[in-house]
Amino acid sequence: MSERVAVFWDFENCPGPAGVSGYTLVNNIRNCVQQFGPIKLFKAYLDVSEQSAQRGLSLRSELQLSGISLTDTPHNGGKDVADQMIIVDMILYALENPISSTTIVLITGDRDFAYAVATLRLRQYRVVVISPSIPSPHCSLTFHASVAMDWNATVMKDLCPPESFPPPPPSFPTSPPPAVPTSFPSAFPIATPPVFATSPLPPMSPSPGPAHASASYQVSHQEPFHTLIRILNTHRLKGRPQPLRSVIGLELSAWDNEVYKNAGVSKFKEYAELAVKAGVVELGGKDGSAWISLRPGWVRPAQA
Numbered sequence: 001m002s003e004r005v006a007v008f009w010d011f012e013n014c015p016g017p018a019g020v021s022g023y024t025l026v027n028n029i030r031n032c033v034q035q036f037g038p039i040k041l042f043k044a045y046l047d048v049s050e051q052s053a054q055r056g057l058s059l060r061s062e063l064q065l066s067g068i069s070l071t072d073t074p075h076n077g078g079k080d081v082a083d084q085m086i087i088v089d090m091i092l093y094a095l096e097n098p099i100s101s102t103t104i105v106l107i108t109g110d111r112d113f114a115y116a117v118a119t120l121r122l123r124q125y126r127v128v129v130i131s132p133s134i135p136s137p138h139c140s141l142t143f144h145a146s147v148a149m150d151w152n153a154t155v156m157k158d159l160c161p162p163e164s165f166p167p168p169p170p171s172f173p174t175s176p177p178p179a180v181p182t183s184f185p186s187a188f189p190i191a192t193p194p195v196f197a198t199s200p201l202p203p204m205s206p207s208p209g210p211a212h213a214s215a216s217y218q219v220s221h222q223e224p225f226h227t228l229i230r231i232l233n234t235h236r237l238k239g240r241p242q243p244l245r246s247v248i249g250l251e252l253s254a255w256d257n258e259v260y261k262n263a264g265v266s267k268f269k270e271y272a273e274l275a276v277k278a279g280v281v282e283l284g285g286k287d288g289s290a291w292i293s294l295r296p297g298w299v300r301p302a303q304a
Contacts, residue, residue, distance in 0.1 A: 002037035003101035010108035011046040022062025032154045036103045043069045045082040087116045091246040095268040111138035118144040224263035225280045233300045242291040
């Protein structure tokens with residue numbers, strides 16, 4: 001059992017049936033999920049403007065009173081708004097919590113989450129996917145999950161008549177999932193740099209550091225921010241001077257899985273704060289739009 005469970009609910013993709021209260025939905029999800037550990041975060045994502053006035057107000061109130069943190073995902077002509085917000089929040093949560101004691105539960109039937117699930121599994125996180133069996137989710141979503149559960153058979157089973165849901169396919173367990181180990185063999189596959197980088201990172205020499213930085217502060221392979229500086233310079237040369245912290249955190253771990261240990265910290269948040277104190281980066285934004293950027297003294301000039 002994990003020390004903490006985080007639930008990310010794609011409400012637009014897995015809504016409850018009309019007439020069912022938010023209290024009942026949350027209670028069924030909680031009963032299904034708490035076998036993995038105590039729930040420390042429970043977020044639901046929905047476009048408030050698409051909910052009917054009275055029903056929408058009542059449902060949101062019931063969900064909030066049940067301890068759910070609601071995130072409004074207004075489409076405003078855009079596509080996959082909820083998906084993008086869930087992915088960023090899910091990866092940020094993973095980066096800020098220990099691998100061995102964290103379980104991430106994703107409730108969705110959308111295959112667009114397959115890459116995020118697979119990436120988290122490569123980093124040895126336990127990821128539980130709860131998706132509807134009708135229509136059957138794409139195998140790319142459920143195949144990489146630590147545990148795949150059927151939304152219809154576990155959450156909705158008491159909310160609709162049995163004939164409403166045909167028997168789930170064999171690939172989905174209808175009984176409680178098998179125990180998942182909390183430790184993993186050292187040979188578990190770890191993502192390698194090519195997963196995130198499209199080209200090798202060229203060597204760089206920093207221009208003089210900012211005024212408050214030490215004049216002797218030089219980048220070397222032993223220096224704890226060497227890889228971070230190279231990754232951020234690569235993003236900057238591609239027109240991304242302020243990439244998302246969640247993206248940089250994954251790339252950094254993929255390039256060097258000892259980077260936090262070598263810096264004397266245990267997670268990306270602490271590492272980024274250390275880089276700020278060293279005068280290497282600056283941080284901005286918050287939540288899903290939190291970014292990281294090199295300070296001017298560490299920017300590699302573009303090639304002429």
